[in-house]
Amino acid sequence: METIRSDRLLAKRNKLYEGKAKIIYDGPEPGTIVQYFKDDAVALNGTKKDIVAGKGVLNNRISSHIMTRLEGVGIPTHFLHSMNMREQLTRKLEMIPVEIVVRNIVAGSLSKRLGLEEGKYLPKPLVEFYYKDDALGNPLISEDHILTFGWADPYEMEEIVAMSLRVNDYLSGLFTGIGLKLVDFKLEFGRLWGEYDELYIILADEITPDTCRIWDAQTGEKLDKDRFLYDLGDLVEGYQEIAKRLGLIPEGGLMKEGEINEDVAAQLEDIENERARERKFKAVKTAKKPQKS
Ligand SMILES: Nc1ncnc2c1ncn2[C@@H]1O[C@H](COP(=O)(O)OP(=O)(O)OP(=O)(O)O)[C@@H](O)[C@H]1O
Ligand SMILES: [Mg+2]
Numbered sequence: 614m615e616t617i618r619s620d621r622l623l624a625k626r627n628k629l630y631e632g633k634a635k636i637i638y639d640g641p642e643p644g645t646i647v648q649y650f651k652d653d654a655v656a657l658n659g660t661k662k663d664i665v666a667g668k669g670v671l672n673n674r675i676s677s678h679i680m681t682r683l684e685g686v687g688i689p690t691h692f693l694h695s696m697n698m699r700e701q702l703t704r705k706l707e708m709i710p711v712e713i714v715v716r717n718i719v720a721g722s723l724s725k726r727l728g729l730e731e732g733k734y735l736p737k738p739l740v741e742f743y744y745k746d747d748a749l750g751n752p753l754i755s756e757d758h759i760l761t762f763g764w765a766d767p768y769e770m771e772e773i774v775a776m777s778l779r780v781n782d783y784l785s786g787l788f789t790g791i792g793l794k795l796v797d798f799k800l801e802f803g804r805l806w807g808e809y810d811e812l813y814i815i816l817a818d819e820i821t822p823d824t825c826r827i828w829d830a831q832t833g834e835k836l837d838k839d840r841f842l843y844d845l846g847d848l849v850e851g852y853q854e855i856a857k858r859l860g861l862i863p864e865g866g867l868m869k870e871g872e873i874n875e876d877v878a879a880q881l882e883d884i885e886n887e888r889a890r891e892r893k894f895k896a897v898k899t900a901k902k903p904q905k906s
Contacts, residue, residue, distance in 0.1 A: 634823055646705045647696065656842040658750060667868045670698045671852040672821040674861050674881060677701050679820040686783055688776060690816040691803065698878050706803025706817050709765050712743040712751060713773060715781045716797040720826050738781050740774055772814045773802050788827060791858040796826035822852045
């Protein structure tokens with residue numbers, strides 16, 4: 614029997630989608646996909662771009678970790694396990710074309726749109742919806758738009774909002790404990806059908822400093838993607854600081870003289886995979902719409 618070399622297998626892998634931050638491939642099992650985290654930093658609707666060495670590795674690590682922690686408190690996520698420095702295996706979902714943004718502190722577009730001072734705590738977490746369409750610039754929408762156009766039904770929306778607020782509670786606490794403020798973040802959800810065609814709403818995509826605003830609690834320093842947008846300093850340094858405080862990289866750091874420290878990266882992968890082995894891989898059917906009878 615011919616031995617197939619792994620690089621040939623990789624080359625043969627079926628690319629499903631390439632976005633700004635990730636490439637999505639078919640996974641090894643039906644109903645799974647591989648998320649490859651790129652080093653590309655993109656802002657201002659694609660007009661500001663750069664390659665930031667180390668960003669993909671850090672984001673893969675941070676998202677795996679946060680998704681694992683969320684699973685641990687009963688939030689169903691698409692994350693299955695880490696594959697290597699840049700890739701993770703996730704369940705393939707039918708994505709709901711809506712971005713859910715939860716805000717604790719005024720920043721970004723909320724500050725601009727309503728003329729509010731950045732940095733003010735909101736009286737309660739604010740949940741916003743954006744229609745996922747890059748060509749339209751991901752416009753702000755109301756829940757009624759979602760229901761009217763059938764992007765999700767009322768039961769799904771109830772679950773999505775409840776889950777988003779639980780994610781906010783958990784992550785706010787997690788970040789407070791390590792001297793960070795979770796200002797706001799974006800979530801995406803998808804649908805998965807179980808063995809008996811029962812529907813599950815699952816947290817998907819990524820939770821990283823690309824999709825969250827995270828400030829140092831003491832100094833107010835921005836450690837997230839805004840560093841790139843506003844040229845506030847080295848992007849990877851901010852991401853690395855978050856990863857360090859989450860206990861994901863040792864004091865020395867993942868990056869050394871602008872290069873990834875391969876030894877540290879390999880250690881991290883071992884730790885992550887050990888954790889993944891402890892988790893049960895539940896067999897699921899390929900995401901598909903249930904047959905209406
Ligand atoms: N579990 C999943 N199953 C299927 N698709 C997913 C899953 N998780 C995330 N996705 C989708 O994969 C893509 C991830 O790529 P990326 O984050 O680079 O996209 P993007 O550039 O942000 O653009 P957009 O999100 O607008 O497509 C997104 O379209 C996201 O909705
Ligand atoms: Mg994205």
